[in-house]
Amino acid sequence: MxxxxxxxxxxxxxxxxxxxxxxxxxxxxxxxxxxxxxxxxxxxxxxxxxxxxxxxxxxxxxxxxxxxxxxxxxxxxxxxxxxxxxxxxxxxxxxxxxxxxxxxxxxxxxxxxxxxxxxxxxxxxxxxxxxxxxxxxxxxxxxxxxxxxxxxxxxxxxxxxxxxxxxxxxxxxxxxxxxxxxxxxxxxxxxxxxxxxxxxxxxxxxxxxxxxxxxxxxxxxxxxxxxxxxxxxxxxxxxxxxxxxxxxxxxxxxxxxxxxxxxxxxxxxxxxARDGEGATCLVEVQVTGAHDELSARQIAKTIAGSSLVKSAIFGRDPNWGRIAAAAGRADVPFEQENLQIKLGDFLLFENGQPQPFDRAAASAYLKQAAAGAYLKEDTVLISVSVGNGHGSGKAWGCDLSYDYVKINAEYTT
The missing domain is CATH 3.60.70.12 (L-amino peptidase D-ALA esterase/amidase)
Structure with a gap:
């Protein structure tokens, strides 16, 4: 507390x-x-x-x-x-x-x-x-x-x-x-x-x-x-x-x-991050099990900054493969079989293996976050574990919508 x-x-x-x-x-x-x-x-x-x-x-x-x-x-x-x-x-x-x-x-x-x-x-x-x-x-x-x-x-x-x-x-x-x-x-x-x-x-x-x-x-x-x-x-x-x-x-x-x-x-x-241009929801990425806090934050920031992850969230698509790919390119060593990915309460990937989950319910979770924009309920939570290390870290971002392009295409004109 x-x-x-x-x-x-x-x-x-x-x-x-x-x-x-x-x-x-x-x-x-x-x-x-x-x-x-x-x-x-x-x-x-x-x-x-x-x-x-x-x-x-x-x-x-x-x-x-x-x-x-x-x-x-x-x-x-x-x-x-x-x-x-x-x-x-x-x-x-x-x-x-x-x-x-x-x-x-x-x-x-x-x-x-x-x-x-x-x-x-x-x-x-x-x-x-x-x-x-x-x-x-x-x-x-x-x-x-x-x-x-x-x-x-x-x-x-x-x-x-x-x-x-x-x-x-x-x-x-x-x-x-x-x-x-x-x-x-x-x-x-x-x-x-x-x-x-x-x-x-x-x-x-x-x-x-x-x-x-x-x-x-x-x-x-x-x-x-x-x-x-x-x-x-x-x-x-x-x-x-x-x-x-x-x-x-x-x-x-x-x-x-x-x-x-x-x-x-x-x-x-x-x-x-919640007020990102064109955004409909806040995204929080929590990473645990890394070697240290810096490594955990680096993975979290890479996931939060991925255009593919952000686009999937805007499309309400629980595409965990994009999260896995972003974690893997964060330039932080970890073993793939130790990787776990959760979207809210939905377990998507564990021990290097895809997990069965209710795709429609996971998509509904993303839609619910968008419906709560500018409220505390608007947060999409992505939880990632990469091992048994003591390092943990967070990063925040938002989804990537059509409006972002419109806002910035017309910024000075």
Whole structure:
């Protein structure tokens, strides 16, 4: 049983945070497109970013700032233009946005982190940004998480938000998060933006280590379409406003905090996979019996990312051969006779042999998951065992529908 409870409030649930989201005129649609999260005090900052060689200006900006000093007060995110592959002018635009916000907040630009999402190759609309930042700061609120969550999305159908609370040192500690992502989603990192706030006091190196591990078990374990992006950013702030003793090394309290951080990230990651472009259901792949956790996750991610598996799920076809084939090409050694595959409660393959099962009932299970889209009942569970090892891991994805092609065929036209 989890040692925490879900609460409302998103990124403003932890003490000492305000947030806002407004329409600044960055998106052609006229929908909200500029978001801000601010800590009342300086916060320890950590980040995990895209591994792409083609990166947005905001990614390089954040990396440089976090490497020199892992402290921040604010996260500014624009939606509509990715400001990626925009050359030196894109870098100047990013720097100017930080300077404009710093002036409005009366802090130094070094305390601001940046994120962008939208069409690659398009610079931010600076005139709209210049006019929007004063309005954005004026809109900051201790209950502004939902408006911020709504202002960072692009092709998402729903905003993603979560907040959890636990007790450390007899004091309440909270972690909140918001995220966006729907297409171009694949591990390493997945194409997404996620912002996490925490009111515990944690040392910089430990907070970064916790976030990196949480990312591997969440955002780096989801896939929608096998594509990654230029702007992926996971940024987490910890401002110490809960007034708990500082956590500086691994131990019971650190493990408790990291477990809650991982739970927040996994909730947001699954919400992204569930909201995959054109998707009708969430797919969870659980792998056990591997040599170690990394091997298990690699098999799980390969299965979740298989276009053939995803297409079969959309067609409500319990074709276990595609699952077996994906597991076999994951570049993880295992003996075929140790392979077991289950779809929900249906045993499809065991000890290297096909098993008799009710194909119509298994197909109905897949149909039921699709009928529950955007609800907790929408999950298709694929369970795979590859041996007697202690390694286990999970990955999340979605089915592949006709609508995915339509959405992305018309993305800029």
């Amino acid at each position: 989890a040692d925490w409870q879900e609460i409302t409030g998103g990124v403003t649930a932890p003490k000492g945070y305000r947030a806002a989201g407004i329409t600044a005129g960055l998106k052609p649609s006229g929908l909200p497109d500029l978001a801000l999260i601010v800590s009342d005090v300086e916060a320890i900052a950590a980040g995990v970013f895209t591994t792409s060689q083609v990166r947005a200006a905001c990614v390089d900006y954040c990396r440089q700032h976090l490497q020199s000093k892992a402290i921040a007060r604010a996260i500014l995110c624009n939606a509509g233009q990715a400001n990626a592959a925009t050359g030196s002018q894109g870098v100047l635009d990013a720097q100017e946005s930080a300077e404009l916000l710093a002036k409005e907040l009366n802090i130094t630009p070094e305390l601001i982190l940046l994120a962008s999402t939208g069409v690659i190759g398009q610079r931010m609309k600076m005139d709209a940004l210049r006019g929007g930042i004063p309005k954005l700061v004026a809109a900051l609120s201790e209950t502004g998480s939902d408006t911020a969550a709504g202002a960072i999305i692009t092709t998402d159908l729903v905003p993603k938000s979560i907040a959890l609370e636990t007790t450390i040192g007899e004091r309440s500690v909270r972690i909140g998060g918001i995220a966006k992502g729907s297409g171009m989603i694949h591990p390493n990192m997945a194409t997404m933006l996620a912002f996490v706030t925490c009111d515990a006091a944690v040392s910089p190196h430990l907070w970064q280590e916790m976030l990196s591990r949480a990312a591997d078990r969440s955002f780096n374990s989801i896939t929608v379409d096998g594509d990654t992006s230029t702007n992926d950013s996971l940024i987490a702030l910890a401002n110490g406003e809960s007034r708990t003793p500082a956590i500086t090394e691994m131990g019971a309290e650190a493990e408790k905090l990291e477990a809650m951080l991982t739970a927040v990230c996994q909730h947001l990651a699954k919400a992204i």
